[in-house]
Amino acid sequence: RDDEITGGCPCSKSSGARSTDPRMKKDCSFVYDRDCTKDICAVGAITNFTARLSDSMFWSNVEQSSKQGRNRRPSSMRGANRFCCSDTWAMKESLMFVTHFVGDIHQPLHCSRKTDLGGNKIHVYFGQNLQFPVIDSRGLMHSNWNLHAVWDDAIISQAIDATGSRYHFEKEIQYVIDMAESSGHIDDWLRCSDGRDIKCASEWAEESWEDALTWAYRDEHAKAITDGTYLSVEYFSTRLPVVKRRLAAAGVRLAASLEYALANFTICDET
DSSP states (O other): OTTOOGGGOOOOSSOGGGGGOGGGGGGOOOOHHHHSGGGOSHHHHHHHHHHHHTOGGGEESOOOOOOOOTTSOOOOSTTOOOBEESOHHHHHHHHHHHHHHHHHHTSGGGSSOTTTTTTTTOEEEOSTTSSSOOBOTTSOBOSEEEHHHIIIIIHHHHHHHHHSSHHHHHHHHHHHHHHHHHHTTHHHHHTTOOTTOHHHHHHHHHHHHHHIIIIISBOTTSOBOOTTEEOOHHHHHHHHHHHHHHHHHHHHHHHHHHHHHTTTOOBOOOO
16 A cells, blocks of 8 residues: 555555645544554554563562553652562663654654655755754755655754754753643643553554644645745744644653553662
8 A cells, every 4th residue: 555654653545745635634544453564663663662661571579569550640650669670681672662662653754654755755945044054963064855854853953053952942842841731731641641552652643643744744834845845934933833742742651651661660779
């Protein structure tokens, strides 16, 4: 199926520019058994590696206490039973993969169309009219990007330069989290926040799919972005809040997932 999107996220049944029409969202959804063959997809990776963190094979003298119900806010890990990790490297590896894939699945173009490889085939110009030059992951300064890289790197790079440092940009993400906490919106992020649950990780992917259709694949005038498009300052300024929101949600859900997975354990000192 040519229009399945990469990473085991929702697919688009339409091809070309029509598949970015927000009205098409209702026509396509992610079905795990169909779209994640042999668990090889972002959703599968999140659920499998998060589950591994609480697997008894990693812990010595494990006596499982009663498990918390899923899809509720996790409690603090303080006061958890003290067990020693018997395979430190495997635990670290699982933690690295969980962190990576939870971040990935919240980037809209990681859950988008396979026809353009999540925007990798859409070459655009970005940064030529912005206040600061945009530098890519290789340290090169230019305005020739693909759409996927704009959402992976360029928008964040420009935002960091605009705020003065990565530290100040991270403070802005924390502010988004604080505002979500005070408004109650954070409850929506935490309603299904257990990374071991396929349903939760699938919902995160669906959110990114909708943001890809609404924000990534269309410009500020709702016009489809095609190869050779010049992305405007307005595209950057209107998409930056989306990037911040997705980064904030990813961080909150990652923390919750780790507390669910490690609720019954604390890592012993290696000495």
